[in-house]
Amino acid sequence: MDVVSDAISAVRLGHPSSDRIGISGSWCVRLDPYVGAGFAVVLKGSCRLLPDGGDPVSLGVGDVVLLPHGTGHVLTDSRVDPADAPTRTVPFERWLTETGPRDRGETELLCGKYRLDCSRLHPLMAELPRVVHLPNRVGSHPELRAAIDLLAGELDERRPGACVALPSLLDLLFVYVIRSWIDEATSGAWPRVLSDPVAAAALRALHSDPAAPWTTDRLAAEANVSRPTLARRFTTLVGRPPMAYLTWWRLTLAATLLRDTPDTLATIADRVGYGSPYALSHAFEREFGITPGRYRVKVTERSPAA
Known part of the structure; x- marks a missing residue:
């Protein structure tokens, strides 16, 4: 085992949850904080993420965002001012249920959540920023891009074996996002430690x-x-x-x-x-x-x- 593998294995619980969501028109949702890590991948269109106590992050096609500490946040259509976000928060699972999968919306997201035991965080995991944003850039993070393509394909077709493939691909996505953050980090102790x-x-x-x-x-x-x-x-x-x-x-x-x-x-x-x-x-x-x-x-x- 290596440090990153051990740091993830020590906190991971059960299987992650995810769904592909399509939304059209003007929309905005405020999601509860939760114990674990949340992520979103923009498959089509664009949106904005506003973490509690942080600055808005604009997301375009192929962008990946991870909230390693389960920070509450607003997700909104790019045309909506985050200042107009609702004050009432919604649990993540409830939002997925209420929104439900949509066929070919203007904006399509792959959203999910990792269940983590945060009581014994390795300092590498504790050091992750509140928001890890990996913009889609040509030639960057090819492994991460391949995992996203595989995930989108599994969610589209729901082929035999999907119940095994999806959790494994989601775990792979988590590893690749953390690895990409380590590769790109310009500050923080643990990227220096590992180099x-x-x-x-x-x-x-x-x-x-x-x-x-x-x-x-x-x-x-x-x-x-x-x-x-x-x-x-x-x-x-x-x-x-x-x-x-x-x-x-x-x-x-x-x-x-x-x-x-x-x-x-x-x-x-x-x-x-x-x-x-x-x-x-x-x-x-x-x-x-x-x-x-x-x-x-x-x-x-x-x-x-x-």
Whole structure:
């Protein structure tokens, strides 16, 4: 596993939802904030997005917009002034139901929502801006464009196997949007981290085998630098020393396994590099303020069905 894959896997819940919507005439909707990430792809026409507390974003054909933190927002026809948006908010799923799929509207959108567990965000995910806007530019992000074309085709034809293909393509879209943001970002810590050969090599090693008996010396050898160089570069870029990051990630991974698997605490302890269930339980409670058993009950009660 790599950092981006692990960061996404740690928060992803169940399957994403999506629909293709066609709208004609003058329209405007204010959507509730939600726990998760929302996205929209403009397949035809144009519209505007106004995030709560942010500036309007004009969207044209082929544009992709991701709201990684579930920010409430207004979606509107380009001819409508966002200042005239309704004050009443509508849940995303209700809007999809009320609007329903339309055949060949003036504006066609692929809209969807990813269900995420935001209680243990990896700093890479936490650093994503409130709105990630990827304009459609010739030659840019070919993988993302291919995923959009495949998604549109699946929604158009609903061929056999669509129930498997659609969630997989939506997950692929999420990865490609985050990857594209990393490639284009001009600020932020984690794009710098992942482009730094020393920090990136150390993170790849830790995420590939978090249960290994890592030491700073061994990790420095993996990154092909001295121990002081690794400690300085990693701490400066990531914001915590290598071994402190490893401890945090092991416990975050343990929380994910408690949420997503029926594995015993002993099995999870072995998978994340702790010598005994007691050692894991002690470290887990110190980090998160709750025992692993109580955490598992809590997340099971609040998690929606997949």
